[in-house]
Amino acid sequence: MEKRDVIIVGGGPAGLAAAVQLHKKGVANILILEREHHLGGILRQCIHDGFGLSRFQTALSGPEYAARFIEEVKRCEIPYQTDTTVLEISPEKVVTAASREGLVQYQAKAVILTMGCRERTRGALGIPGERPAGVFTAGVVQAYMNLYNRMPAKEVVILGSGDIGMIMARRLTLEGAHVQAVFEVQPIPSGLPRNIEQCLNDYGIPLYLSHTVTQIHGDSRLTGVTVSQVDEKLRPIPGTEKEYACDTLILSVGLIPENELSIDAGVQLDGRTRGALVDEHYQTSVEGIFAAGNVLHVHDLVDFVSMEAERLADAAALYVTGETLADCPLGIRTDENVGHTIPQRVSGKADFQLSLRVRRMMKDCRVVVRQNGQEVAAKRMKKALPAEMIQFVVRADKLVSQENLEVSVEC
Amino acid sequence: MLREFTCIICPNGCEIQAQLENGVLTSMTGHTCPKGEAYVRQELTDPRRNIATSVRVQGGELPLASVRLTNPIPKDRIFDAMAEIRGISLKAPVEAGTVVIAQILGYESDVIVTKSVALRG
Ligand SMILES: Cc1cc2nc3c(=O)[nH]c(=O)nc-3n(C[C@H](O)[C@H](O)[C@H](O)COP(=O)(O)OP(=O)(O)OC[C@H]3O[C@@H](n4cnc5c(N)ncnc54)[C@H](O)[C@@H]3O)c2cc1C
Ligand code: SF4
Numbered sequence: 285m286e287k288r289d290v291i292i293v294g295g296g297p298a299g300l301a302a303a304v305q306l307h308k309k310g311v312a313n314i315l316i317l318e319r320e321h322h323l324g325g326i327l328r329q330c331i332h333d334g335f336g337l338s339r340f341q342t343a344l345s346g347p348e349y350a351a352r353f354i355e356e357v358k359r360c361e362i363p364y365q366t367d368t369t370v371l372e373i374s375p376e377k378v379v380t381a382a383s384r385e386g387l388v389q390y391q392a393k394a395v396i397l398t399m400g401c402r403e404r405t406r407g408a409l410g411i412p413g414e415r416p417a418g419v420f421t422a423g424v425v426q427a428y429m430n431l432y433n434r435m436p437a438k439e440v441v442i443l444g445s446g447d448i449g450m451i452m453a454r455r456l457t458l459e460g461a462h463v464q465a466v467f468e469v470q471p472i473p474s475g476l477p478r479n480i481e482q483c484l485n486d487y488g489i490p491l492y493l494s495h496t497v498t499q500i501h502g503d504s505r506l507t508g509v510t511v512s513q514v515d516e517k518l519r520p521i522p523g524t525e526k527e528y529a530c531d532t533l534i535l536s537v538g539l540i541p542e543n544e545l546s547i548d549a550g551v552q553l554d555g556r557t558r559g560a561l562v563d564e565h566y567q568t569s570v571e572g573i574f575a576a577g578n579v580l581h582v583h584d585l586v587d588f589v590s591m592e593a594e595r596l597a598d599a600a601a602l603y604v605t606g607e608t609l610a611d612c613p614l615g616i617r618t619d620e621n622v623g624h625t626i627p628q629r630v631s632g633k634a635d636f637q638l639s640l641r642v643r644r645m646m647k648d649c650r651v652v653v654r655q656n657g658q659e660v661a662a663k664r665m666k667k668a669l670p671a672e673m674i675q676f677v678v679r680a681d682k683l684v685s686q687e688n689l690e691v692s693v694e695c
Numbered sequence: 696m697l698r699e700f701t702c703i704i705c706p707n708g709c710e711i712q713a714q715l716e717n718g719v720l721t722s723m724t725g726h727t728c729p730k731g732e733a734y735v736r737q738e739l740t741d742p743r744r745n746i747a748t749s750v751r752v753q754g755g756e757l758p759l760a761s762v763r764l765t766n767p768i769p770k771d772r773i774f775d776a777m778a779e780i781r782g783i784s785l786k787a788p789v790e791a792g793t794v795v796i797a798q799i800l801g802y803e804s805d806v807i808v809t810k811s812v813a814l815r816g
Binding site: 328332333334343345431455481486584585666 | 701705706708710749770773774
């Protein structure tokens with residue numbers, strides 16, 4: 285069996301950034317395995333601009349952002365294989381993949397999981413009604429329009445205020461479709477305020493909060509949907525039903541990390557992120573298997589994805605050169621305002637980047653990290669939104685003991 | 696008069712409150728950086744936006760190459776710009792960075808390709 289120091293599963297922005305950083309650290313025996321025909325991941329279909337503001341201080345489109353890393357991979361002659369789908373990763377780090385030449389197997393010292401995420405679908409929502417054509421997830425519409433030159437819609441209703449749905453509302457409008465409205469079941473939008481402004485408000489597309497689609501109509505093709513207002517418990521309120529005639533319903537109702545391979549490898553998942561539980565080295569519960577990007581927790585900004593993957597690569601480079609990574613016995617607990625954190629465990633011996641999401645909107649608050657009740661790090665927020673991932677560094681020299689850390693949000 | 700803006704220049708999306716008197720800006724709060732102030736001033740006088748779309752490619756491994764503007768153009772000219780871009784068709788291979796329309800509608804803004812498309816092989 286062919287041996288590799290590192291196998292990277294998935295050639296999206298996370299996988300590419302990890303590869304380039306490993307190369308910089310002198311790890312050359314790498315291989316990126318990518319299912320699609322091209323490197324770049326989901327960014328290939330995200331043609332709008334706004335990527336790279338943190339990483340490159342300039343607003344790039346998705347393909348341009350990806351190209352910066354792809355060119356770097358090529359320049360460093362980092363080996364990659366496209367049209368190759370990883371089918372299995374064993375806890376012993378044997379990676380099995382299906383390529384054009386048939387099944388291939390590698391024994392890796394370390395495996396980096398960067399498989400990204402997939403979209404939640406109608407099945408996951410359980411909307412009653414027929415199963416007509418014309419119900420798509422936002423990412424599928426994005427692929428149709430931006431990769432395959434197919435216009436799937438004329439009269440559109442969008443369910444869910446995720447960023448991809450809002451971006452597609454604008455894209456469809458520019459291409460001549462009529463987007464009637466976006467409905468969001470929660471009382472607050474799930475996407476970024478700037479997308480509400482530049483994708484919906486700019487084009488006069490209304491956003492209705494606390495509303496959901498309760499019925500789908502049509503036989504072979506969608507003919508309309510019923511929309512109802514919901515109460516605080518998100519239950520439809522009888523008597524508020526309204527009919528919308530449309531040929532297309534687009535779902536932008538969330539992303540789920542793609543972790544089937546990780547589970548088979550014995551990697552423990554966090555029920556909150558639906559990604560792996562990791563320590564400050566981005567190492568999962570299986571030694572030598574690391575994870576970053578959307579497979580770990582859903583990101584809204586690709587810049588954060590690349591930077592997370594680079595931090596992962598720093599640790600993975602140490603690991604494959606035989607250094608022992610510091611033990612991470614300290615857990616990170618959260619209060620009811622915090623949805624989750626990455627990492628979930630730390631050593632207490634090194635500075636680490638803390639990523640988290642809040643569970644509800646809070647204004648003029650502080651995100652506080654405590655140990656033994658004592659404040660060890662904090663970030664002041666004018667406004668904390670579930671739509672925005674919050675990140676800051678926790679410094680090891682501020683830690684006061686070997687106790688667990690507690691993260692809370694205080695107003 | 697108070698007017699509220701959501702700054703779209705970066706993902707922070709700051710909410711900016713602008714105080715206007717007879718249409719003249721007198722004060723501003725809520726912006727985290729100078730770009731926010733510039734954004735509001737621009738919005739008040741001449742709101743501009745960038746757009747991204749695609750153009751057809753003949754003989755390429757993909758049917759489309761994505762494009763964007765190098766600078767934002769007045770918001771109310773976006774559909775005119777779309778109409779102009781829709782008329783474009785390129786022949787593969789296409790390189791990212793290629794200017795397909797210089798100074799669209801006479802503005803200081805070019806339409807450039809953002810994704811290279813190789814020949815169909
Ligand atoms: C539809 C959609 C639109 C988005 N739009 C935006 C946006 O506009 N702006 C933004 O900042 N973020 C956007 N995001 C978030 C975006 O996913 C991240 O910014 C970034 O692309 C995540 O990078 P990644 O490398 O973790 O995952 P991805 O980009 O998803 O890359 C994962 C890669 O792994 C490959 N892969 C998966 N499984 C296997 C396997 N078994 N074997 C081999 N290869 C495999 C996939 O083919 C893919 O290339 C979007 C996400 C989605 C799903
Ligand atoms: S004001 Fe500055 S920090 Fe705030 S959204 Fe605008 S550009 Fe970003």
